[in-house]
Amino acid sequence: MELLKERIRRDGTVKGNDVLKVDSFLNHQMDVALFEEIGREFLRRFDGCGVNKILTIEASGIGIACVTAQFFRCPVIFAKKSQTKNIAGAVYTTKVESFTHGRVYDVIVSKKFLGAEDNVLIIDDFLANGAALEGLIDLVEQSGARLAGAGVVIEKAFQPGGERLRARGIRVEALARVRSMSEETGVEFAD
Amino acid sequence: MELLKERIRRDGTVKGNDVLKVDSFLNHQMDVALFEEIGREFLRRFDGCGVNKILTIEASGIGIACVTAQFFRCPVIFAKKSQTKNIAGAVYTTKVESFTHGRVYDVIVSKKFLGAEDNVLIIDDFLANGAALEGLIDLVEQSGARLAGAGVVIEKAFQPGGERLRARGIRVEALARVRSMSEETGVEFAD
Numbered sequence: 001m002e003l004l005k006e007r008i009r010r011d012g013t014v015k016g017n018d019v020l021k022v023d024s025f026l027n028h029q030m031d032v033a034l035f036e037e038i039g040r041e042f043l044r045r046f047d048g049c050g051v052n053k054i055l056t057i058e059a060s061g062i063g064i065a066c067v068t069a070q071f072f073r074c075p076v077i078f079a080k081k082s083q084t085k086n087i088a089g090a091v092y093t094t095k096v097e098s099f100t101h102g103r104v105y106d107v108i109v110s111k112k113f114l115g116a117e118d119n120v121l122i123i124d125d126f127l128a129n130g131a132a133l134e135g136l137i138d139l140v141e142q143s144g145a146r147l148a149g150a151g152v153v154i155e156k157a158f159q160p161g162g163e164r165l166r167a168r169g170i171r172v173e174a175l176a177r178v179r180s181m182s183e184e185t186g187v188e189f190a191d
Numbered sequence: 192m193e194l195l196k197e198r199i200r201r202d203g204t205v206k207g208n209d210v211l212k213v214d215s216f217l218n219h220q221m222d223v224a225l226f227e228e229i230g231r232e233f234l235r236r237f238d239g240c241g242v243n244k245i246l247t248i249e250a251s252g253i254g255i256a257c258v259t260a261q262f263f264r265c266p267v268i269f270a271k272k273s274q275t276k277n278i279a280g281a282v283y284t285t286k287v288e289s290f291t292h293g294r295v296y297d298v299i300v301s302k303k304f305l306g307a308e309d310n311v312l313i314i315d316d317f318l319a320n321g322a323a324l325e326g327l328i329d330l331v332e333q334s335g336a337r338l339a340g341a342g343v344v345i346e347k348a349f350q351p352g353g354e355r356l357r358a359r360g361i362r363v364e365a366l367a368r369v370r371s372m373s374e375e376t377g378v379e380f381a382d
Contacts (some may be wrong), residue, residue, distance in 0.1 A: 029304040030267045032260045061250035063257035063267065069223045076221045076254065082292070101273070113220045 001173040004153065007034060015044050018128075018156070024072060024121050026153060027060035027125050038070035038175060042151045045073075045173045049148040051067040051121040053077060053114065055140065056095070057107060059088045064153060065123040067087055070096065072121070077113050079136060092142040096135035099128070108137050116144035127152040127174060130161020137170065149173060157190045192232050192366040193251035195344065198225060198382055206374045207290060209319075209347070217344060218251035218316050228323045229366060232258035233314065233342045236364045237263075240339040242312040244268060244305065246331065248287070248298060248323050255344060256314040263312070268304050270327060272296040282333035283333040288318070298328050318343040320344060321352020330359065340364060 013021040025031040050070050056065035057079040060072035065076045073090050081096075082105065091108040098105060116185070122136045133150050140147045149171030157177045165172050199216030204212040208366070216222040242263050247256035256267045272287075273296065282299040289296060291350045313327045324341050331338045346353050348368040358364050370382035 023301065024303065025266075028268065028271065028301055030257060030260075030269070032257050032267060033256065034265070036261070040341070059253060059269065059271070062250060062253040063269075065220060066223050066226065066254035066257050069221075070258070073224070075216075076223060077219065078250065078254075080219065080250070095351070110214065110219055112215065129241070 001038070002036055004034070008154070008176055008178075008187055009033075012068045012117075012187060014183050014186060017182055018159075019170065019183060020154065020156070020187065021180065026064075034062070035064055035067040038064060039071045041175055042068045042077045042121075042173070043071040046121055046148060046151065049121070050119045053118045053120050053145070053146050055079065055109070055120050055125050055134060055136055056112070056123045057081070060126075061124040063151070066126055068123055068151070070094070075111055079139060081136060092139045094135045094138040094142075094174045097129075097130070097131045105137050109143075111143070113145035114140065114145050117168055118143065118145035119147045119148050120145045122150040123152075124152050126156070127161050127165075127172065128156040128159040129152070130159075130164055133161065133165060133172075137165075138148050154178065194228055195225070195367045198215055198222075199345070199367055199369075199378055203378060205374050205377060208361065208373055209350075210251075211347070211372060213345065213379065215319070219256075221254045221256070226258035228254055229344060230262045231254060232366055233259045233312070233364070235260040236360070237312055237342065241310045242339050242352070244309045244311050244336070245314050246270065246300070246305070246311050246327055247314045248272070248327060251317075252315040255316055259314055260297055266316075268300055270298045270300050272298055274287075276283060283303065283330045285329040285333075288322045290322070294369075298330070300328050302334070305331065305334035305336050309334065309336035310339055310380070311336050313341040314338045314343075315369045316344050317364065318352050318356075319345040319350040321350075324352065324356060328356075342366075347368065 090111040155174030179190035181187045281302040346365030370381040372378045
């Protein structure tokens with residue numbers, strides 16, 4: 001998605017060799033006009049797949065997922081990172097290791113909202129090691145729902161998550177795939 | 192907002208005398224078609240106020256804020272509940288007590304994204320004790336930005352947050368104000 005790559009080149013900042021800061025438009029300040037183009041592109045790629053639910057994980061996937069869901073005309077479920085007293089009853093649960101936060105989260109989705117009748121598109125902002133997506137896929141599998149695929153805004157293609165997921169036969173669509181990056185040369189895209 | 196009240200009556204569940212579960216459409220599964228009507232209503236109430244940034248707090252405010260921002264044609268900033276290594280540099284910081292989670296969070300916004308030139312609308316899903324909104328207002332005040340007001344989807348008007356904020360002269364718009372509720376009689380609205 002050329003518009004997105006241009007935005008990453010212009011406003012993204014590389015820290016070291018593995019942190020790509022896009023907090024001015026994607027995951028702290030959020031450019032919802034860009035999100036509309038992202039949602040339109042996810043629909044183009046997954047149109048006709050019969051998606052009836054979008055699943056994401058808090059927090060930075062939620063905005064992208066909600067704007068994308070407007071194009072699919074379906075609800076969003078966001079997986080929660082810890083059990084609160086406001087989610088009663090039965091939940092699907094899995095564990096996700098966050099490399100950003102250096103800890104493992106219990107991640108839950110209420111059983112009320114995912115089941116065998118659903119056809120799920122997973123949406124998230126980043127794919128790197130794949131831990132978050134693998135956790136969400138585990139939740140979908142527990143529910144018996146069909147998985148249409150996963151759409152991520154930015155894939156760090158030099159990290160193993162995307163390859164591992166595609167090797168499992170999961171359709172993963174990344175709107176910008178970063179082949180390599182450094183503070184000196186910036187971001188190089190894979191395609 | 193009658194559509195919202197009808198939805199709360201139909202799909203909301205009261206637990207005890209103070210928990211209103213709306214997780215089937217507002218803060219776990221999210222009905223983005225309803226969010227569009229919510230965003231349209233927030234625009235109707237705050238139109239002409241010159242809002243150029245919407246501020247919310249992770250996680251459940253983000254989806255509502257993003258869809259609302261499409262109507263205001265402005266970006267969203269979500270305040271983060273803990274410092275991660277992906278937010279470098281200077282941040283505004285405050286503390287917010289979560290009654291749902293029974294703990295106090297450090298809440299931060301990067302100084303890059305809020306300043307004296309901004310005119311901020313705060314958006315959140317619930318107003319009860321007011322702790323989250325007070326934290327967000329503190330962040331706006333630290334930044335020197337103007338505060339246009341706060342828009343919340345559901346106010347528990349029997350808890351003190353809304354009254355305390357309005358007594359400070361802050362414009363608070365709640366789309367559904369719950370006067371009282373119980374498991375036996377359900378939800379009664381204030382207006």
